[in-house]
Amino acid sequence: MNVTLQVWRQAGPSAPGGMVRYEANDISPDASFLEMLDVVNERLMAAGEVPIAFDHDCREGICGSCSLMINGVAHGPNKGTATCQLHMRSFADGREISVEPWRSRAFPILRDLVVSREAFDRIIAAGGYISAPTGSAIDGNATLIAKDEVDTAMDAAQCIGCGACVAACPNGSASLFTAAKITHLGLLPQGQPERGLRARRMVEQMDIEGFGGCTLYGECQEACPKLISIDTITRMNRDYLRAAVAPVRAVVSESD
Amino acid sequence: MNRVQALWKSSVGKKAVMAVSGLLLVAYLVTHVLANLLVFQGPEKINLYSRLLHGTGGALWVARLALLAAVVVHIVAAVQLTRRSQVARPVGYAGGRRPQVSTLASRSIRWGGVLILVFIVYHVLHFTVGIVHTSFVEGDPYHNVVAGFANLLVVAFYELALVAVGLHLYHGLWSSGRSLGVSQPSPRPLRRQLAVALSLIVWAGFTVIPLAVYAGVIR
Ligand code: FES
Numbered sequence: 001m002n003v004t005l006q007v008w009r010q011a012g013p014s015a016p017g018g019m020v021r022y023e024a025n026d027i028s029p030d031a032s033f034l035e036m037l038d039v040v041n042e043r044l045m046a047a048g049e050v051p052i053a054f055d056h057d058c059r060e061g062i063c064g065s066c067s068l069m070i071n072g073v074a075h076g077p078n079k080g081t082a083t084c085q086l087h088m089r090s091f092a093d094g095r096e097i098s099v100e101p102w103r104s105r106a107f108p109i110l111r112d113l114v115v116s117r118e119a120f121d122r123i124i125a126a127g128g129y130i131s132a133p134t135g136s137a138i139d140g141n142a143t144l145i146a147k148d149e150v151d152t153a154m155d156a157a158q159c160i161g162c163g164a165c166v167a168a169c170p171n172g173s174a175s176l177f178t179a180a181k182i183t184h185l186g187l188l189p190q191g192q193p194e195r196g197l198r199a200r201r202m203v204e205q206m207d208i209e210g211f212g213g214c215t216l217y218g219e220c221q222e223a224c225p226k227l228i229s230i231d232t233i234t235r236m237n238r239d240y241l242r243a244a245v246a247p248v249r250a251v252v253s254e255s256d
Numbered sequence: 257m258n259r260v261q262a263l264w265k266s267s268v269g270k271k272a273v274m275a276v277s278g279l280l281l282v283a284y285l286v287t288h289v290l291a292n293l294l295v296f297q298g299p300e301k302i303n304l305y306s307r308l309l310h311g312t313g314g315a316l317w318v319a320r321l322a323l324l325a326a327v328v329v330h331i332v333a334a335v336q337l338t339r340r341s342q343v344a345r346p347v348g349y350a351g352g353r354r355p356q357v358s359t360l361a362s363r364s365i366r367w368g369g370v371l372i373l374v375f376i377v378y379h380v381l382h383f384t385v386g387i388v389h390t391s392f393v394e395g396d397p398y399h400n401v402v403a404g405f406a407n408l409l410v411v412a413f414y415e416l417a418l419v420a421v422g423l424h425l426y427h428g429l430w431s432s433g434r435s436l437g438v439s440q441p442s443p444r445p446l447r448r449q450l451a452v453a454l455s456l457i458v459w460a461g462f463t464v465i466p467l468a469v470y471a472g473v474i475r
Contacts, residue, residue, distance in 0.1 A: 238437025
C-alpha cells in the first residue's frame, strides 16, 4: 500500500521545525506503524538524508516509549493500543497521514518526534513509590488484599507512562498519569502510610512541571493505550483534598 | 505557606473551589427558576414573592453577597486555570488535535462561561437595577418581565444565554463530584442522568418565560 506522510521535522530542541511530506510507497499492510517509519528511514538514509527520529523500544505496548500524534489522535485511530501496536491495515490505501510529537510545554521536543518525558520521572520521584525497608523478601501471601482492590490497583498500574493523556488533553494536563500512580499505590496496604503525602507531593510536582489542570473532558482515557479510567482522577482528587484538610500532627505546649 | 493558600495554589484545589462555588450557584438557580415560574400565575403571586424577599432586609443582602462571592471565586479560578492550560501547550498541533469523546458541553464551558458572565451583568441591570429596561417599575417584577420581553432582540439574547447556561450546568454538575473526589465509579452513573435532568429543568423553566411573554401568553 501507499501512503503520504506529513511528518514534523525539527533538528534540535531550539531549532525551528515544520511539517515535511514523504511518500511511503510499497508498504506492507501488515507492517506496524513504526515498521513503516523504519522503511521510510532506510530509504532516507540510502538517499543520504537524515532519518526521522522517533521513540520506540519494546514494540509490544509495554514500555511506553512510542509516542506519536497520528492524524491528530494520540497513538492513532485504534482504541487501547500504543503506536507500536498500530498496523498499516488500519489506514486506507493512498491516505495522507500526519505524524507529530506530543505537544506540551513540559515535554520539550528533543528532535523530530522525540520529546523528553522527564517531567513524568520527576512526578514519580516526588511520591510515586512506597518506602519499604529492603532485606529478605517477605512471604508474598502474608498480606491479604481484597480482590476488588487488587483489580482496581492493577488496572491503574497498567500505566506505561507514555504521555498520550497529556498529548490528547485540551488542557495539556497530566492528571491521568499522576492519578494512575496515586490510585495504584493508594489502594494497596503497603501504600497507606504515605497515601496523603504522596497525593500532595505528586499533585504539587505535576503543577510545578507546568501541566494544565483537569476539566474532565475525558479525552485522556480515550487516548490511553491501557484504557485507564478517569475514575483514577477522582481518587487523586479525593486523596489530595483529604490530605489538604487533614489535621497535621503538631507537638505544642499551649501556654496560658 | 498555610493550607488555604496551598489548596488555592494547586490545580486540584482550584477545581474543588470551582465545584463548591458552582454547586452553590446551581442551588440558587433552582430556587430562582421555581420562583420565576410564578409569573404564569398572574401578577399577585410573583409580586408578593418579591415583596417577601425584599422584606427580609439584611438576609437578602447576605444572600446577594454570598452569590457574588461565589461568582467571583468561580471566575478567578476559571481564568487562572484557563491561563494555565494555554501556557501548558504553547505550540499546538500543526495538523490539529481531533477531539474523540469530549462533549459540546465540556468544550464550550469556557466561552459559555464568558457569555454567561456578560448575560448576568445585563440581566442584573435589566431586572434588578432596571437601567437597561425601557419602563422599569421598582417592586413590580410582573410588569418588568412583561415589558422587558417585548423586544425580540432581548428575548433572543436571553434564549441564547440560557442555552449556554444549560450546557454549562450539565458539564459542571456531573463533573463537580469528580473534582471533589466523591463520585463513585460506575458504568452508567446516576450523576449523568441527574445532571441532564436538572440542567434541562433549569434551562426549560427559564426559557419558556421570555417566549411566553413574546407570544402573548403572559401579558
Ligand atoms: S514501543 Fe514500547 S510501548 Fe510502544
